[in-house]
Amino acid sequence: MNAVLVAVVVLCSSTGPARSVSPHARRPPARGPVPGQGGFAGRPLDGRSINQLLVSATSAESIMRVFIDHRDRFEDVNLSTAWNRLGKQHIIPSDRRVFFHRNERTLADMNDRTDRIVHRLAPRNLAGIAHGIARVGYRAGHRTMLRIAHRALNCLADFKAQEIANLVWALSKAGLAAPDLFDAVARETRHRLHEFKPQELSNTAWAFSKAGVRAPAFFAAIAAEAIPQLALFKAQELANLVWSFATVREPAPRLFEEVAREAMPRAHEFNSQELGNFAWAFAKADHSAHALFNALAAEAVPRLHEFKAQELANTAWAFATAGVRHDELFAALARVFVTRVHLFKSQEVSNTIWAFATAGADEPELFYAAAEAVSDRMDEFRTQEIANTAWAFATAGISAPRLFTAVAHELRERQGEFNLQELTNVAWAFAKRNIATEDIYELLCDATCPMVAQLAPQGIANMAWAFATVNAPSAHRLLAAIERTLVERMSSELLHEFKAQEIANLVWACATVGSSSERLFDVLATFVPARVAGFEPQDIANTAWAFSVTQQMRPALAAALVARTIESGADAFGLEASCQLHQFNMALQLDQPFLPDRVDTVLPASPAGYRLGDTPPLELPHEMASNFLAAMVVQAPAASSQLHNDVSFALSQLGVAHVNELCVAHAGYHCDIAVLPDPALSMPRVLMASALWPRAQTAGAACRVVEVARPPSPPSPPALAAVRSVIIEVNGPWHYTLNRMPRPASVTKARHLRKLGWHVIEVPYWDWEQLNTLMGKEAYLRRELEQIDFAPAAGERRPPAATSARRLNAARTLDISGAENGRTALRARTDARSSPAALDDAARPSVQPPRGGIRTLDRSGAATRRVALRARAGARAAPAMPHDAARPQMQPPSTGAALLPTGEARVAWDGDAVGALVKRLVVEVRGISTAKGESLLARATVLAGQGRNLGALSVADWQCPGIGERLAERVQLAASGAHPTSSGSLREERDERAGK
Incomplete structure (x- = not known):
């Protein structure tokens, strides 16, 4: 069978001509890979x-x-x-x-x-x-x-x-x-870390920190393994490693030190994120590395355009938190922020402006751009970001009304979402910017009061400070809740957690508001004496002032405060703190005995030997007390209020001679209205503030100081013409709480003045506002004055004879700062023919014409009063005072040395005559304002002191600052032929001359 098949194949293959195969014949496609x-x-x-x-x-x-x-x-x-x-x-x-x-x-x-x-x-x-x-x-x-x-x-x-x-x-x-x-x-794996490569060490540390897992021993092992091979770490791995340790707050100072040393020459290897993370990690870990920050800043400045918004914000935050002020970096950050603010998320905006505020970077354009962005996108901000933003603008002192309006709106809309810390920051920010939106503080109070027990000490102090600063109506309610919480939680020793500044701010707030906080002060007084050693100067002043004005001072606390004040030195205290300590010193002198110490009071280590029951110091050292008194004296008000001027006018209509805005010597208090014991013998001394307090912001301004020359004599029968040694305080709303109770500071001022022998009348604003007519106002003042009992009250002192010799000498020394200072100041003003308006305009006697023959004290300054004194009293000597030899004598300026006529060409114009003439010129010559009248009075005083006849002056003689040639012509015409008399009007004088 096989043979047959082979034969068939052979026959078939040999049939016909053989065919050649073309190389282009189609072949089946190759079975290559398919997708x-x-x-x-x-x-x-x-x-x-x-x-x-x-x-x-x-x-x-x-x-x-x-x-x-x-x-x-x-x-x-x-x-x-x-x-x-x-x-x-x-x-x-x-x-x-x-x-x-x-x-x-x-x-x-x-x-x-x-x-x-x-x-x-x-x-x-x-x-x-x-x-x-x-x-x-x-x-x-x-x-x-x-x-x-x-x-x-x-x-x-x-x-x-x-x-x-x-x-x-x-x-x-x-x-x-x-x-x-x-x-x-x-x-x-702690013992297998030697198997970890640098990246694996860094990633493992990052994983633990990101998961928030605290494993101190494991992190210590990582640090020990990483330090020897830091040179093998890539830039990112170094940044992640320190970021991890900083995030979980695992201390590794040697690791950070070695990383800083390794990173400085390799700063160019860091990308923008790694630069930001590196700075953030060192800031978060609170590891000081200024050299590293400077290297990071130098690398970041030219590459800020590569930074994402978060990286810019983190970099700013890191430098601010680390306390590294790199002006070039912050300026570059500000420029980038302004152009890209729309790309910043809410947290990034908040962190950036917080950083600039914390660092104190002066970049207003950044804040203005942020204000617009935040105001438009406020609904995107979380409550913490809103609070931090408000805090940043308040800290930077940037006015942003639209922003704060938006913050207030969000606070109303989302009040239940803000936590206590955020509420505290908002309250502090609004108070810092002096934004007293009443409903906002009501809302803050409603939200805070039920949760005061959850506030940290700093939050309690800041909230109290904020409400007191803006005089919020709900301040009493908040402080009452704070008092209940602190007193009830004494067993938990919460008060012992307060820092010095927080204690000082809390008691200052209670004293400023007038809150009834006796229990709180009682508790604080038990442990504050032992803490005073850690107080800064401003804390000392606030605490001493608060306990003094509320009359809650204790002997142990007073002794500790005195010791700490002496230890700090007078130069450590600013103007405001010095004024507070002066009032504390007044309390040491006038308010003792203090409340007794509690038996559980913890005593400080200093002053050595002080025991409970000992008498506290009677006063601060003389030189220090003099410095603090000088600070108080130079705090002259800028101007009198309209309410004050109205009371002064009504008093003038009664014919009561008085002085406005006068500083009482030794006490240092600036009083609204003073009726002096004897205006002739107790002349206001005109001083330059720089002579008393060279560091004051008001240096160069003038202030007036008065000291009572002799005890007041009881009038018999009482008559307004005999009223003397009276202080009238015109108290506006700030002097009272909402229920119209006087604040502790006002009460203390009146108490000290009374103990120094002054009769104090307080005119509440609501009483005065109800008087619609001048007659009613005069009747009100007459009634108050006639009710004064000029017999000394029990416990009160006769000024200043009843004061100690040491305090009296201190008062006299500070009263005028030496005769030379007074003469220098007066001579400079007189020679330059400067306007008395250069002095405090409010520090002047009333200018209303007297009624009933009662003389009103003129405004001609010390030189005019000396002229008046000699012309009126002649050679009559002033009544002797105790320690009179210690009193620096005020000499007249050289330009007014000739007080009496020395020839027929000289005319003796006394102070009353000069004042009467100028007052009538102000009334009769159109175009002379009060300020120009002051200038005219100064000019007339100088000329009268030279013996010139004011009734025969030329137009050129009357020209002075504010009185030009045209106005001088009217003055010369009106004053022509005037005689040196203090009574009658110019018109009467002219009629008399015409009749003759």
């Missing part, structure tokens, strides 16, 4: 071949295609490779959601298959799957990752270093909590 199959089409693929397909895939979609085509033949290793390779594919965030949606079923199938084989996977595969799921961001795979973490607990010893690092990194990246696994890793 998804590589070179394995046409035959079943094994696991190794599928792995090769997965490794050669160039996109996430092609990996999905391999799984779809060969899912039934996928082995364990193939699933691990698929997830690992999927995690390494770069999928931009905008395409990630589309990818997950398109491959939802495929991914779910792959995840289910993986989940079913976790129990038998090797460590390498477990780590690879977890790493891939975490990197690709597949949230549905988190359940599988947790199963992997549980499986790893049973075979952790079999994991290699890289596998451990990858597994914990993946869990942290996915945000999954696996505390048991992390504890096991920290416990079992």
